Amino acid sequence: MPDVWPEATQDALRAAAIRWLAVRTNDGLDALTSEEIAEFTFGGQGFRLMDPQRGIRKPRQFTAALSIRTTYRPAGADRPYDDDLGPDGLVRYKWRGGDPDHPENRALREAMLRRVPLIWFWGVGPALYKPVYPVYLIGEEVAQQQFVVATDGLQHLQATESPMEEVLRRYLRQETYRRLHQPVFRSMVMRAYESRCAVCQLRHSPLLDAAHIVEDRHERGIASVRNGLALCKIHHAAYDVGILGLTPELRVEVRADILGEVDGPLLEHGIKKLHGRPLMVVPRRRADRPDPELLQIHYERFRAS
Ligand SMILES: [Zn+2]
Known part of the structure; x- marks a missing residue:
């Protein structure tokens, strides 16, 4: 050559x-x-x-x-x-x-x-x-x-x-x-959450999303890791539509009407049982953890829904 x-x-x-x-x-x-x-x-x-x-x-x-x-x-x-x-x-x-x-x-x-x-x-x-x-x-x-x-x-x-x-x-x-x-x-x-769903620990990269705590077009919706959560597809969608909420103390909450619903195993084990539980995966580095103010914004909306 x-x-x-x-x-x-x-x-x-x-x-x-x-x-x-x-x-x-x-x-x-x-x-x-x-x-x-x-x-x-x-x-x-x-x-x-x-x-x-x-x-x-x-x-x-x-x-x-x-x-x-x-x-x-x-x-x-x-x-x-x-x-x-x-x-x-x-x-x-x-x-x-x-x-x-x-x-x-x-x-x-x-x-x-x-x-x-x-x-x-x-x-x-x-x-x-x-x-x-x-x-x-x-x-x-x-x-x-x-x-x-x-x-x-x-x-x-x-x-x-x-x-x-x-x-x-x-x-x-x-x-x-x-x-x-x-x-x-x-x-x-994904690096901060070690490629696991923060809510259920699921570990398969193609089934995981980088979710925004508050959407990016919101004035505080910065594309920073502190506005991010690694969530599986189901928990991402549940979070975005307000079925699942997250308190600023990183505790999972499920909407009241959903808690009363009876359905198959995914709803039972994948959603209802999470109510009141702490987030399963939290970034090791403090600087990578969710911003409590952003969590508060989403949580208030979740409570109002
Ligand atoms: Zn999940």
């Missing part, structure tokens, strides 16, 4: 990496450790997909960047994504340093000009990443020293700094949320 691979070979590796990540993450459900990400091979050889030291990975055999990385930020009270989101609803990725001609910035620019798919590794815990793929760079904002990132399906847009129609802006924000922020939120919540 020559030092710099032909574009077709570079593209084949990108495609192989994306297929491999889909398998290893259970089709995007699970996060991966740095060690797991290092297991990727291409043509029988190990090939690094992520640079653990730098944000931007440009393999020496490549002409354009292969992946970008965002460092894990522990949960705080602040909205974690605000600083990354542009006025158009698309996320931004900062240059490396302030030099536009830094080799890594040139590698990003090349990826933008060729519109090749990139992998975005989002830190969701120490040495734990949620890969988001494919993403595309669709513009560069030189004054802000950053690139405009589009998630899959939005790569044909033209980046623009002029104000967009509200409808389009809302659509872009929703798409970015669905393909980037929600998967990252899910990974942080």
